[in-house]
Amino acid sequence: QVQLVESGGGLVQSGDSLRLSCTVSGRIFSTYGLGWFRQVPGKERESVAAIEAIGFSRSTTYYADSVKGRFTIYRDNAKNTLYLQMNNLQPEDTAIYYCAQGRYLRTPTSPADVASWGQGTQVTVSS
Numbered sequence: 001q002v003q004l005v006e007s008g009g010g011l012v013q014s015g016d017s018l019r020l021s022c023t024v025s026g027r028i029f030s031t032y033g034l035g036w037f038r039q040v041p042g043k044e045r046e047s048v049a050a051i052e053a054i055g056f057s058r059s060t061t062y063y064a065d066s067v068k069g070r071f072t073i074y075r076d077n078a079k080n081t082l083y084l085q086m087n088n089l090q091p092e093d094t095a096i097y098y099c100a101q102g103r104y105l106r107t108p109t110s111p112a113d114v115a116s117w118g119q120g121t122q123v124t125v126s127s
Contacts, residue, residue: 002028002116004099009121012089016125020084022099022118029080030054033102035062036073036084037111038095038123045098049073049084050107062107066092089125096120 008020020036035050050062051073061073072085082099099118102108 001025002101004101004116004118006097006099006118006121009097009123011124011126014090014125014127016089017085017087018089018123020086020097020099020121020123022082022084024080024082024099024101028101029075029082030077031105032115033105033107033113034075034082035100035102035108035114036082037098037100037114038093039098039120040095045111047109048097050100050102050109051075051082052107053102053105060107062109086123089123091125091127094123094125096122 003025005023033052036048037045038048039045052060070088075082098120100114101116102113103115108114
């Protein structure tokens with residue numbers, strides 16, 4: 001069974017940085033696309049950033065327009081860990097952030113593309 005365990009959330013002020021981590025069990029870490037989604041109450045879960053499977057195309061990354069230039073997704077293959085570096089955080093970034101394993105090699109950019117979810121980690125940005 002695939003397990004994704006997030007960590008790194010917290011309460012920060014506007015302009016601060018946080019790094020989220022997601023440890024992925026099993027051999028799926030390098031086999032499928034991975035991503036980060038976020039959700040606020042009353043809204044649909046949305047893709048924040050994603051990365052293709054290792055060796056697929058050019059390991060293309062995807063970013064939502066709202067986070068481009070501020071967030072960076074990357075992975076440590078030796079540790080089976082996916083990261084989301086979040087800089088210049090803003091109050092509108094407040095949400096529960098979920099790590100996601102895609103169903104395919106390509107970047108998972110919608111909930112329909114996701115095979116497994118982590119438990120989520122809360123990020124709160126105060127103004």
